[in-house]
Amino acid sequence: MRRLALLAALGLAACSPAPTAEQARPADVAGKAWALVPAESRLSFVSVKAGEVAEVHHFHELSGNVAADGTARIEIPLDSVETGIDIRDERMRKFLFETGLFPKATVTAAIDLAAFQDLGVGDQRRLPLSGELSLHGVTAPIEAQVAVTRTAPGKVLVATVDPIVVNAATFGMEKGVAELMKLANLNIIAPDAPVTFQLTFAVES
Numbered sequence: 001m002r003r004l005a006l007l008a009a010l011g012l013a014a015c016s017p018a019p020t021a022e023q024a025r026p027a028d029v030a031g032k033a034w035a036l037v038p039a040e041s042r043l044s045f046v047s048v049k050a051g052e053v054a055e056v057h058h059f060h061e062l063s064g065n066v067a068a069d070g071t072a073r074i075e076i077p078l079d080s081v082e083t084g085i086d087i088r089d090e091r092m093r094k095f096l097f098e099t100g101l102f103p104k105a106t107v108t109a110a111i112d113l114a115a116f117q118d119l120g121v122g123d124q125r126r127l128p129l130s131g132e133l134s135l136h137g138v139t140a141p142i143e144a145q146v147a148v149t150r151t152a153p154g155k156v157l158v159a160t161v162d163p164i165v166v167n168a169a170t171f172g173m174e175k176g177v178a179e180l181m182k183l184a185n186l187n188i189i190a191p192d193a194p195v196t197f198q199l200t201f202a203v204e205s
Contacts, residue, residue: 033204036064040200048190057083066111066201074107091183096176105135119150136171154203163194
């Protein structure tokens with residue numbers, strides 16, 4: 001009886017179709033748009049005060065998409081800055097970002113979607129990214145190396161390989177930095193802020 005059961009199991013296994021190469025490949029996303037998944041995304045920046053104290057902050061609201069032609073746009077509501085200290089959040093909104101005048105920052109870039117079309121789930125590829133950052137009424141170019149990881153057939157994670165350094169003076173924010181120094185009774189706050197991001201995108205059906 002045990003031999004019969006084993007033979008029957010082997011027969012069923014032989015009759016069951018194995019996954020085809022087509023089934024094992026990621027879903028075809030050519031010509032489709034991608035939407036940012038805010039709950040699975042994060043953009044952080046580091047401030048350095050008194051020459052040696054580094055603190056990590058982030059924005060708790062993000063939105064964005066990548067169009068079918070590879071045009072990417074990320075919007076960062078600056079009122080959503082989160083530093084862990086309420087009064088510092090308020091001061092950054094009022095004096096650094098001046099959110100009453102400049103409520104959001106925007107990142108735009110052109111992405112070659114074909115460059116990761118063939119990525120399998122769990123695979124990763126590094127790509128150069130060229131784009132523009134619009135912040136505080138100024139638009140400036142940015143360059144970065146990003147790692148693209150396919151985390152599911154219709155989902156990718158795009159993350160910075162190295163931080164992107166944003167200089168306050170480039171965006172006319174040096175007066176805001178000076179005001180923060182004065183309010184916090186600090187001799188120095190570094191004008192350069194390293195920025196990192198981990199952005200999850202899901203293909204739109």
